[in-house]
Amino acid sequence: MSLNVVDKLLLSVALIDLAGIFLWIGGCLHLAYTKMDLMLEHLKNCSAIMTRAPLRHAGPWGKLLLVGGIAGIVTFPGFYLKRGELSSEDLAHFPASLKRKLAVLHWSVIGLLLVMVSFGVAVKSGSV
Template identity: 70%
Template sequence: MSAAEFVFGYLGGAVLLGVLIWIGVALYLAYTKTDLMLAHLKNCPAIMVRAPLRNGGPWGKLLLIGGISGIITFPNFYLKRGELSADDLSTFPASLRRKLILMQWSIIVLFSFAFLLWVVGKVVGWHK
């Protein structure tokens, strides 16, 4: 095994560890803050459609938190379509909003980095 393969192996492991940590943080928020988030976003059809996921066990809670964080991070798309209430968005707790935005961008970066590692591995020929 070359040094480059060794480094890429560690980078892939770091990405996997980051995703596992992200899942843990998302589940923590899902089990402790879901009711608060849904209470603040009760006039948003895009959120209320996803609300039954909170009863779907850990997987449902992850989907709900992922949906809420995506909507909070990129609100203009949902505001233009009338699926997000501007009043609800403005009254959403700032600290929780920052956490959700950080979570959304961190998973985007982790998946992008994993994809980049895969592409480099394909170009170099480490993956058949």
């Protein structure tokens, strides 16, 4: 069976996207196992995180969920600040380099998931 150029291109993009998801999971787990105490210490007055803090003892999946929650709160703090679930002092004292890493992780997973969803829609509609 021979693939034409378009099929090869789409397969390449899909494989790169899947590899990106695995790299993202690895990056999140690396942060979870190396920087979790630091992140939780800086967000100790954040009720949105402290309710999720027990997830750190739930194995890799729990750590992944907790890092994802922290990344979402650091990337889009306005929602949590309005609801009073995030302290502006905690956010101001959060390390800038770690905040940047979490924001990059959050935006990259949004992009990777958008690529996956667009592939799913294209396959479902029959255009691919």
